Amino acid sequence: MIGALMLDIASTELTQEDIELLQAPQVGGMILFARNIESPAQVRALTDHMRQIRPDILIAVDQEGGRVQRLKKGFTLLPAMGHFGELYLTQPEKALDLAEQSGWLMATEVLAVGIDFSFAPVLDINDVSDVIGDRAFAQNVADIVPLASAFMKGMQRAGMATTGKHFPGHGSVKVDSHVAAAIDLRSYEEIYNNDMQSFIKLQPQLDALMPAHVIYENVDPNPAGFSPFWIQNVLRQQLKYDGVLFSDDLTMQAACVAGGADARIRAALDAGCDMGLVCNHRESACTALEGIKNFALPNQERLERMRGKIPNIHIAEQLDLGKEWQSVKKAIEEFKNTR
Template sequence: MNLSFDLARGPASFGHRFLIGLQQGPVLGDKDKRLLSSLKPAGVVLFRANFLADAPYEEWLGSHAKLLSDVRECIEREEVIVSIDHEGGGVLRPPAPITPFAYAREWPGQAGDVGKAMGVELRSLGFNVNFAPVVDVNSNPANPVIGQRSFGTTPQDVVPAARAFLDGLQAEGVLGCPKHFPGHGDTAVDSHYSLPVIDVDPAMFRQRELEAFRHFNDARMIMTAHIVISQIDPGVPATMSKVILQDILRQELGYGGVVVSDDLGMKAISDRLDRPETTVQIVNAGCDLLCMCAYWADTEVILRMIDFMSAGLKAGTIEEHTLEQSFARVSALLSGLPNHEVEALDDDCFERHASLAPLRSRSLPANHGGATKI
């Protein structure tokens, strides 16, 4: 597969730098059809609202298969990222009978089995990427966004379970994506609503946050966090920080895979997107895939960001070698993606999976936190 940033191709010349979170609803709407057809993005992200949730399994599965078929028809490329954010607990997307595992904190000892089970189920739904595991070390008890999504409060808790989960998931043909680099566990602010600033000593940052992520430098994808580490790169969110993504992730940790942003529509960063310099900083920082989901923002902001990329390349404010490296990494990722057909699983499979680890409490609403969290 040969992808290039030929400016003569218009929006599609930069389109595959993006992952698009679909509009709410189980049917591909006209707005998404226009964006997918014109941009030819790397792929799509699905949320709970994209499933026909109240219908019987066979009915919603058929609707889901039609949605994915329509996505591929618009993108007109065999290799497409079909992704989901499916962790357990409140961050669960597909409806029953997909197994509703509890939050990660409740099954660290069964993480490998849960990862494998999630891989089987997500593969049956045509997904080839899952934005999990959470590798954040939840060191701050007041953290409003990570909490039980993390496997624990120290790297020694988190790393073995997250690695087992990732290996189990990927053994079934679904790529995992450790998140949220450089570590969202010490925040007291939810980046879905505001920009967290962490004032942590650089030595502690390396001992705690980086110690967890350094064990995942072989992952095909890693997701950024929209957080500021004030003693590392003051005032600059990690998604936009060359210090954090290039100097630390690429050089210090030796990571060579694809860096994907957390949802750029989140309030921590979305108010910056109309400024051309934001797009320039994100690209120059080495963020390869830019995730923009419809829940928080108008996904058509992507069109303005592409204009900013094109203008930045022509003006020389975007570093061409960084752009070339990102295109090469995205191209390699797409070329190696598995494609899965949508197919039904039998009742015995779901029964086996339900016996592997604790399930979500019946008192927890099915969409608790699940509509928004990435």
């Protein structure tokens, strides 16, 4: 059974404390960071060990491309998604082809080392947000939708579920929600007609969504990830969305408005998230785990959709995943090197 909490570990191997946490029923996921990565072979050994302890665990990573990719040494360094948007302005067909290849390449490498999915793609608009910037495909929905659709088509062709972030849109908020409370003063109509449209138009391809740690003050007093209005009223009822909902990292500064880690995870789950992330702070992780030990387990059928098609292969120190992988890797690296 899959629990409602996604945690992390400190190093490249499991400690005894990590193993004990993995065995807790309410732990349903693990997310890897750069500190957990030494080589493809080491990552596959780590994920295999996690599944020996907990066969039903979901393993995730942030492998967007550009400045947000945790798997580097031994993996393809992907371009920022904004580079596809730049190319799309002059060569749209080439940009769409490369975006799809990039999605396939990212997913193929991530799955090969035993990770179920990457939290990708970013569907925000590249507007005023410094933390979003070129993580977004473009500055407008009309360009974001075809490019993100192509990227997700590549991911799904490789066997990976997709996660759109950060609903209903973080790109129009200047403040970085990692380090401060982020507040958006626009009306619901403005948000719906602008930022939300990429999520709405791409909904059929989205296996999961991650709400933003942003307070849309003139809509609801809670950050979107803690908001029954955004999750229940808008996503589940109005938009009829039935995919997985992951909270963003509940140790981010913008999440602290809800109180301690136990209060934050309860707020996220009560609002309707399926799984909450508590990263980079083991004490908070343990507090969150204690805080939901009596909660019912989340929707299992929904979370099972996030399980990746992980190949049963031996991973050497250097990746070699076949002729298509070699060809696509070369094309993406050539594109990246021309930016």
